[in-house]
Amino acid sequence: MSVHNGLMTIAVTTTPATLTACCTPAGHPAMSEETASSLAAQFKAIADPNRLRMVSIISSSENAEACVCDITEPLNLGQSTVSHHLKILVDAGVLTREKRGVWAYYSLVPGALDSLAAALTGRS
Amino acid sequence: MSVHNGLMTIAVTTTPATLTACCTPAGHPAMSEETASSLAAQFKAIADPNRLRMVSIISSSENAEACVCDITEPLNLGQSTVSHHLKILVDAGVLTREKRGVWAYYSLVPGALDSLAAALTGRS
């Protein structure tokens, strides 16, 4: 038998549950600490209302890119705050930064969000 | 013209970019603050290494459920800490709690992670 329910595909041994004891050992090979930390870091990057809206604004923009001043006003945030959030998204691999002249244009990294979504649905 | 790149599907007007000015108005209807906060709250729940591993442990367990003591040891966390994290996941709608006798069994809410993944890929 084998189950495949996101985050983990694993063989399941049907051991009779001991009723007088808890703590079933179960199929041990769960997610490693390394992959958990790596995944959590990426999710943490998008786990913020303003950063989610930034990604939304960027993806709904003309050329799927936006500069800081495009985001400051609709989000009602200071320029410094927007810059800080964008850096977090870039460091997490969600956005890329391209400086053209005075402006810095941010755009989505292709497939970044999809690979995150895949980690949740299970199809890696 | 219309783009559909996750998080947003929107009509795009091809306005010639003014080179001497930044801050393109773009297609305004980005993600609302309410949906952003709601989504961010759910992502924040899974944006933690230990909570990700908890979900993994639960989904890879015998009956796709686990109690607190099943999680305490492999994660090397105190019982109180595990209970706290599980509560966060329950409050976020990711897990459900069912008390049977002395033990509390946690299991995945069907479709919870998939709907989160869908918010990233765009197919709502």
Added chain:
DNA sequence: CCAATCCATCGATAAATGTCAATGTCAGTG
């Protein structure tokens, strides 16, 4: 009824996070 076990809640604490104002940096302009 008493003791033991599993779990939730509370209080405390150190660390991380979101935000802003101030300053620094760099490119374009007069």
Added chain:
DNA sequence: CACTGACATTGACATTTATCGATGGATTGG
């Protein structure tokens, strides 16, 4: 060259978060 505008970086601050120990509640076994 001095100035302006866009952005990044820094410092500070309040809030949130992750973790633990201790306590309390509920259930099972003697």
